[in-house]
Every structure is written in structure tokens, then in C-alpha cells.
């Protein structure tokens with residue numbers, strides 16, 4: 001069996017994971033005539049395509065060259081969120097003096113135990129994505145091997161040729177590694193290898209202040225690593241609302257993460273066990289000596305090995321080219337997930353896969369552009385967003401009203417000591433139509449769905465205002481946005497009229 005760095009270290013948890021997602025004794029089936037759908041890639045997008053289509057009665061083949069479950073289960077959402085949860089526990093234990101819990105200040109975290117917990121949970125969750133479940137419970141022909149096009153209606157895997165009526169390319173993306181002099185020689189971690197660590201790096205440099213860099217920088221700092229976070233743009237999380245990103249920068253600074261925004265890495269030099277990053281910044285240069293480097297500098301599509309030309313499928317550096325119905329230049333072939341989407345999230349891979357099934361197999365006309373896509377970066381506090389940012393509205397010439405409720409005005413946030421953050425909504429000027437929203441807070445990822453639902457359901461902020469939110473919850477921040485909107489409707493004229501009415505009632 002090929003070596004998969006994701007499956008190290010060898011322990012019972014990783015053995016269970018391997019047995020589920022890349023069984024060493026797996027025997028590929030004999031191809032069963034022409035398939036309704038052949039899916040390449042068994043990450044979030046491919047699994048949903050295969051399970052959904054098979055559930056509707058289609059004959060489906062699913063091809064995976066590495067690990068079923070793809071990035072999300074093996075080297076993405078699941079392990080990163082498990083580490084984040086453990087890092088929160090470490091942090092909370094150390095900083096619980098405010099709550100009258102004494103003696104936590106000097107607490108140390110047991111990194112090997114943290115990683116073992118993550119591997120145990122990942123192995124537990126892997127049953128859902130397992131090759132056996134897809135074969136035995138869902139009736140999918142699962143092929144372990146590399147899929148490649150041999151023609152516009154055929155795909156080869158493991159020496160077999162599969163004929164298809166429709167195919168789905170769901171091959172995802174992997175870490176893009178910047179071409180920095182000396183980086184390859186020095187060695188670096190990516191999301192494919194960082195979750196295999198068994199020892200905490202004493203000093204970790206993180207290249208990239210996007211979601212991957214920020215989530216993992218904070219987690220490792222809370223475990224006890226000294227962390228230097230290097231971002232070439234002037235701010236972390238540059239795509240987010242500037243006020244939201246500023247809160248994260250403040251929190252990171254307070255937690256001791258050394259921030260290098262606007263820095264260019266000139267080279268990486270190896271000196272003994274140390275990796276030295278030479279930086280150039282507006283205020284001069286400098287170097288950082290670290291034990292390990294983690295690269296979280298964006299993603300590059302998994303196109304390699306697919307022989308797309310043979311399938312008549314057009315692609316470029318950003319991935320497979322699809323139209324709004326997720327159809328490629330070969331009308332029989334569709335794509336979903338990170339391989340074609342600008343929104344690289346598990347939930348969008350899932351949502352696109354559902355569109356793909358409808359369009360590819362049932363002559364559906366669903367559009368990817370119709371999706372309302374929320375997302376959340378699981379730093380502490382979290383940043384969650386849906387819809388337009390202020391700059392999007394400006395670019396599109398849409399006039400908006402922006403309302404913000406600081407969490408410091410929400411009782412539950414005060415009680416919980418979670419006042420760093422806010423709920424913000426952008427409304428179409430003159431109406432209560434929600435165009436976009438950002439929430440920064442401990443539970444932002446849980447809270448954003450109410451606003452996403454309002455957008456998809458065409459509900460205005462007034463509907464949220466009419467909805468009772470249990471007291472005391474942090475979600476009251478969203479109801480308070482509706483109160484704030486109501487106050488904007490209290491124009492001097494309305495106020496005068498109401499005042500006149502009340503005065504008349506006092507006669």
C-alpha cells in the first residue's frame with residue numbers, strides 16, 4: 001500500500017481510520033456496465049454525489065486515490081476543529097481566574113494526548129465515510145486508485161475502464177506552497193502533515209494569515225508553542241470585514257502570537273536544527289529562527305493525473321472550468337467542490353454536489369450562483385459571515401445601511417466574559433432586506449445561520465425583530481440589530497406624530 005503521511009503515527013486510531021478510508025485489503029469491483037455516474041474523488045463533494053445519486057437509484061462508481069473523506073475528515077475541518085477545541089480547553093483552564101477558579105495559571109497542555117484525542121475522534125467519525133459503508137450500505141462501486149479520463153465517456157482506474165453516462169470531478173485542492181528560496185530544503189508542514197505531529201514544536205512559524213494560518217496559529221500558541229505568523233498582506237484574514245479582522249489581530253497580539261503583517265519572506269536558511277526565515281518589511285528586515293514552518297498560503301487544485309484533455313475538459317490554474325450549472329466543457333462531465341469553486345468549504349462542496357446530482361442526472365437547471373454561502377473561521381472569537389461585505393455593495397453600486405451591535409451590550413456575552421465581538425448587518429438602504437452580515441463572537445458560527453436563513457427565505461430584519469429570542473443568549477445580538485433598525489424608522493416626523501398622539505391621549 002502507498003505511504004500516506006496522513007496515517008502516521010501508527011496507532012489503533014490511525015489503524016481504524018485506515019481500515020475505513022483506505023483499507024489495505026480492498027478489492028476493487030468488476031465494473032458493472034455503463035454507470036449513470038462515475039465520481040472521481042471521495043471528499044465531501046464526491047461522497048455526497050455518490051451517496052445522493054445511489055440513494056435515488058443510480059448506478060454509481062466512486063474513485064479515490066488516497067483517503068475516503070478527503071481533506072475535511074482526514075487533514076482539514078475535523079482534525080483542525082479537534083485541536084481548536086483542545087486549545088480552548090487549555091486556554092480556558094489557564095485563564096479561569098476571573099471566574100474564581102484558582103491555580104490554573106501555570107497549567108501545561110499534554111500535546112501527545114491532544115493529538116491522540118484528535119486521532120480517536122477522527123477515527124470515530126471516519127466510519128461514516130468508509131469504503132465499506134459506501135459499498136455495503138449505499139450500493140456504490142468503490143474503486144481505490146487514481147482516476148483518469150481515457151475519452152469523453154470513459155475513465156480508467158486500476159487497469160479497468162469505466163463507461164459513464166455522466167461523470168463528476170470532485171478532486172479537491174491541496175496546499176499551495178510558495179516558491180521561496182530554501183523552503184523546500186528546510187522542510188515544512190502543510191495541512192497534510194501537521195496533524196501527524198506527536199511533539200509540540202517549541203517555535204512555529206506560520207506562513208499565511210488566512211483561515212488555516214489563523215486557526216492553527218492560535219491553537220499552537222495556546223498549546224504552548226511560540227508562534228510567529230507571517231502574512232504578506234497588511235492584515236490577517238484580509239477578505240473579512242476590517243473591524244472583525246482587527247479584533248483577531250488584537251486577540252492574537254494579547255495571546256503572545258508574534259504578528260508579521262505586510263512581510264515578504266526573502267529566503268529560508270537551514271542552520272543546524274533551526275530554520276531561519278529572512279523577512280523584509282516596510283520598517284526594515286529581520287529574521288525569525290524557528291523549529292518548524294507551517295504553510296497555509298492558499299490552495300491549488302488537484303488536476304494532476306486526470307488526463308483532462310482526453311475527456312475534453314477545460315481547466316486553468318484555478319481549477320476545472322464550469323458553467324453556473326456546474327457543467328464542464330464536456331457536457332457529460334460536471335464538477336463540484338474545491339476543484340471548481342471559489343468558496344472552498346465543506347458545506348459548499350456538499351451544496352454543489354446536490355446541485356450536480358439534480359443537473360447531471362435529472363435534467364435539473366439549478367444554479368451554483370443561487371447559493372447563499374455562509375462561512376466561519378474558528379478562531380477565538382470566531383468570525384462568521386454571509387452575503388455581501390460593505391466593499392461588495394460599493395463595487396456593485398448598491399446603497400446600504402449598516403447596523404452594528406457590540407457584544408458588550410448583550411447580557412449573556414457580558415455574563416460569559418465574551419464581550420469581544422459584534423453582530424453587523426448590511427441592509428438595502430430604505431428597506432429591511434438583509435444583504436450581508438458578519439458576526440464576531442465565541443459562537444459566531446452557530447449564530448450566522450439565522451441570518452443565512454433570513455436571506456434564503458427572503459425574510460427581512462423585521463421578521464427577526466418579531467421573533468422571540470430566549471434570554472439570556474448571545475443570539476439576542478441579532479434581535480437587537482432588528483431593534484436598531486426599528487429605531488432608524490423613528491424619523492423626526494414619525495416621532496412628532498407619535499408624540500402628538502400620546503399628548504392627545506393625556507388630555
Ligand SMILES: Cc1cc2nc3c(=O)[nH]c(=O)nc-3n(C[C@H](O)[C@H](O)[C@H](O)COP(=O)(O)OP(=O)(O)OC[C@H]3O[C@@H](n4cnc5c(N)ncnc54)[C@H](O)[C@@H]3O)c2cc1C
Nearest residue numbers: 041043044045065070071076147171172337338344345346
Ligand atoms: C486545515 C483545513 C481546515 C479546514 N476547515 C474547514 C472548516 O472548518 N469548515 C469548512 O467548511 N471547510 C474547511 N476546510 C475546507 C474543506 O476541507 C474543503 O473545502 C473540502 O474538503 C472540499 O471538499 P472536496 O470534496 O471538494 O475536496 P477534497 O476534500 O480535497 O477531496 C478530494 C478527493 O479527491 C481525491 N483525488 C484527487 N485526484 C484524484 C484522482 N485523480 N483520482 C482519485 N481520487 C482523486 C483526493 O485524494 C481527495 O480525497 C478546511 C481545509 C483545511 C485544509
Ligand SMILES: NC(=O)c1ccc[n+]([C@@H]2O[C@H](COP(=O)([O-])OP(=O)(O)OC[C@H]3O[C@@H](n4cnc5c(N)ncnc54)[C@H](O)[C@@H]3O)[C@@H](O)[C@H]2O)c1
Nearest residue numbers: 178208209210211212213230231232296297298344376377
Ligand atoms: N473555517 C473554515 O471554514 C476554514 C478553515 C481553514 C481553511 N478553510 C478553507 O481553506 C482555504 C484555504 O485556506 P488558506 O488559509 O490556506 O488560504 P487563503 O487563501 O484564505 O489565505 C492564505 C493567506 O496566505 C497569504 N500568503 C500567501 N503567500 C504568502 C507568503 N509567501 N508569505 C506570507 N503570506 C502569504 C495570503 O495573503 C493569504 O492571506 C480557505 O480559503 C477556506 O476556504 C476554511
